[in-house]
Amino acid sequence: MKNQSLLALILVLILSSSSLAQQQEDAKMIRTIYDETLLRGEAYENLRYLCKNIGGRVAGSPQGAAAVEWARQLMESYGFDKVILQEVMVPHWVRGKKEVGRIVNSKKLGSEEVNITALGNSVGTGPGGVVAEIVEVQNFEELAALGREAVEGKIVFFNRPMDQTQIQTGAAYGMAGNQRRSGPSEAAKHGAIGAVVRSLSTDFDDYPHTGSTVYTFNVPKIPAIAISTNDADMLSDLLKDDPELQFYFETHCQMLDDALTYNVVGEITGSENPDEYIVVGGHIDSWDLAEGAHDDGAGVVHSIEVLRTLKAMDYQPKRSIRAVLFANEENGLAGAKKYAELAEENGEKHYAAIESDAGGFTPRGFSMDVSEAAFERIQSWAPLFEEYDLHKFSKGGSGADISALKPQGVELIGLRPDSQRYFDMHHSAQDVFEIVNQRELLLGAAAMTSLVYLIDQHGLYEDQRGR
Numbered sequence: 116m117k118n119q120s121l122l123a124l125i126l127v128l129i130l131s132s133s134s135l136a137q138q139q140e141d142a143k144m145i146r147t148i149y150d151e152t153l154l155r156g157e158a159y160e161n162l163r164y165l166c167k168n169i170g171g172r173v174a175g176s177p178q179g180a181a182a183v184e185w186a187r188q189l190m191e192s193y194g195f196d197k198v199i200l201q202e203v204m205v206p207h208w209v210r211g212k213k214e215v216g217r218i219v220n221s222k223k224l225g226s227e228e229v230n231i232t233a234l235g236n237s238v239g240t241g242p243g244g245v246v247a248e249i250v251e252v253q254n255f256e257e258l259a260a261l262g263r264e265a266v267e268g269k270i271v272f273f274n275r276p277m278d279q280t281q282i283q284t285g286a287a288y289g290m291a292g293n294q295r296r297s298g299p300s301e302a303a304k305h306g307a308i309g310a311v312v313r314s315l316s317t318d319f320d321d322y323p324h325t326g327s328t329v330y331t332f333n334v335p336k337i338p339a340i341a342i343s344t345n346d347a348d349m350l351s352d353l354l355k356d357d358p359e360l361q362f363y364f365e366t367h368c369q370m371l372d373d374a375l376t377y378n379v380v381g382e383i384t385g386s387e388n389p390d391e392y393i394v395v396g397g398h399i400d401s402w403d404l405a406e407g408a409h410d411d412g413a414g415v416v417h418s419i420e421v422l423r424t425l426k427a428m429d430y431q432p433k434r435s436i437r438a439v440l441f442a443n444e445e446n447g448l449a450g451a452k453k454y455a456e457l458a459e460e461n462g463e464k465h466y467a468a469i470e471s472d473a474g475g476f477t478p479r480g481f482s483m484d485v486s487e488a489a490f491e492r493i494q495s496w497a498p499l500f501e502e503y504d505l506h507k508f509s510k511g512g513s514g515a516d517i518s519a520l521k522p523q524g525v526e527l528i529g530l531r532p533d534s535q536r537y538f539d540m541h542h543s544a545q546d547v548f549e550i551v552n553q554r555e556l557l558l559g560a561a562a563m564t565s566l567v568y569l570i571d572q573h574g575l576y577e578d579q580r581g582r
C-alpha cells in the first residue's frame with residue numbers, strides 16, 4: 116500500500132513536470148508566433164494592396180475576379196504546398212447608377228435630399244423611381260397590425276435602431292437585422308411598393324449602410340434601400356407632424372445571370388495526419404461602397420498571414436492547415452456551401468475551423484460553437500493567452516462561412532475582436548484601409564496562428580494525445 120501510493124505520487128510528479136515542460140514549450144512557441152507576426156507580418160501591406168489596388172469586390176464583379184487572382188498569386192509567392200481554386204457559381208448583383216432619395220412634400224422642409232443606398236440583391240426602381248406616402252414601423256408585428264389598408268401602395272419605413280445598450284454590437288446587429296433581410300418582403304406581403312430600412316449602424320451620421328436583403332419566394336420583389344441614421348431620425352421626426360409625407364427614391368440595381376468565381380484555398384500539408392484539416396478563413400467578396408477593409412479584407416489577410424507565419428517559422432504541422440477565402444458571403448454564401456460540399460465529396464476530415472469576419476480590431480478572444488470536450492480543451496489554454504490580452508473564451512456563434520461545415524461535425528471557432536466601432540462603418544463607404552490599425556490587425560492574425568498551433572499540437576480531445 117505504502118509502495119503503491121509512493122508510485123502514484125511519483126507518477127503524478129512526472130506527469131505534472133512533463134505538462135509543465137509542455138506548457139513552457141507552448142508559451143515559447145506562442146511568443147515566437149507573436150514576434151514573427153508583429154515584426155515581420157505582411158497582413159497590413161497585403162490589406163493595403165487588396166483595398167487600394169482592387170477595392171470593393173461584390174461577388175461576380177471584375178474586382179471580385181481580380182481579388183481571386185491576387186490571392187492566388189500571393190499564396191503561390193509564399194510557397195504554400197497547395198494553392199487551389201474551387202469553382203463557385205455566385206449571384207451577380209450590380210448597383211448601377213448612384214441612387215437618389217428624397218422627401219418630397221414636407222410641410223416644414225419642402226423637398227429634401229437624403230442619403231440612401233440600394234440594399235444588396237434588391238431590384239431597382241429604374242429611371243422613373245417610386246414615389247408614395249411613407250409609413251413608419253418598428254417591427255413586423257406593428258406592420259401586420261397596420262395591415263393591408265394602411266400599407267398598400269405605400270413605402271414602408273423600418274426604423275428600429277440597433278440597441279445601444281448591447282455591449283457586444285454584433286448582438287445588436289442580430290436584433291435589428293431582420294428589418295433589412297426580410298423587411299422588404301414583409302412589406303410587400305401587405306401590398307407595399309417600396310421599402311426604406313434604417314441603416315444597421317451604431318453611429319449617427321450621414322452614411323447609408325448596405326447589406327443583403329432576401330426576397331421571399333412568391334412575394335412581389337419591391338425595391339429596397341437603406342437610409343442613413345441621421346436621415347432616418349429626421350424622416351421619423353417629420354412624419355410625426357406630417358403623416359401624409361411622401362418619399363421618392365430611384366435605384367438602378369439589378370440581378371444579372373449567375374457568374375463563375377472561386378474560393379481560394381492555400382494549404383500547408385500535414386506531416387502526420389495530412390487528411391485532417393484545420394481551416395482558417397474569411398470571405399473574399401465585399402460590398403461595393405468602399406474597400407471592404409474590415410469586412411472582410413481583414414479576415415482574408417488574417418487567414419493568409421496564419422500560413423505565412425507558420426511557414427516563416429518552419430513549423431511542420433501534424434495536420435493540414437488551410438487558409439480558405441470564401442466567395443459570396445455577403446449575398447448568398449455560395450462559396451461556403453461549395454467548400455463544405457467538396458469537403459464531403461472528397462472525404463476530407465475537417466477537424467476545426469476558425470473564421471475571422473468581425474473586423475481587424477484588437478482581438479479579445481474566441482467565440483466557440485464546439486463540443487463540450489473541445490470547449491474544455493480550448494479553455495485550458497486560456498492562461499497561455501493572458502499576456503496577450505486575450506481573455507474571452509466563450510461559447511457562441513463562429514462565422515457564417517464555416518457554419519456550412521457544422522453538419523460534418525467540425526468544431527467551429529470565431530475570432531472575436533473588439534466590436535465597439537465595427538458597425539459604425541460596416542457595409543458603408545467608410546470601410547476603407549485607412550481605418551484599420553496595423554498592430555490591431557496583426558494581433559488578430561497572431562491570435563489565430565497561436566490557436567491553430569495549439570489545436571494542431573494537442574488536438575481537441577482528451578483521448579487523442581495530440582493526434
Ligand SMILES: [Zn+2]
Pocket residue numbers: 398410411444472
Ligand atoms: Zn463579412
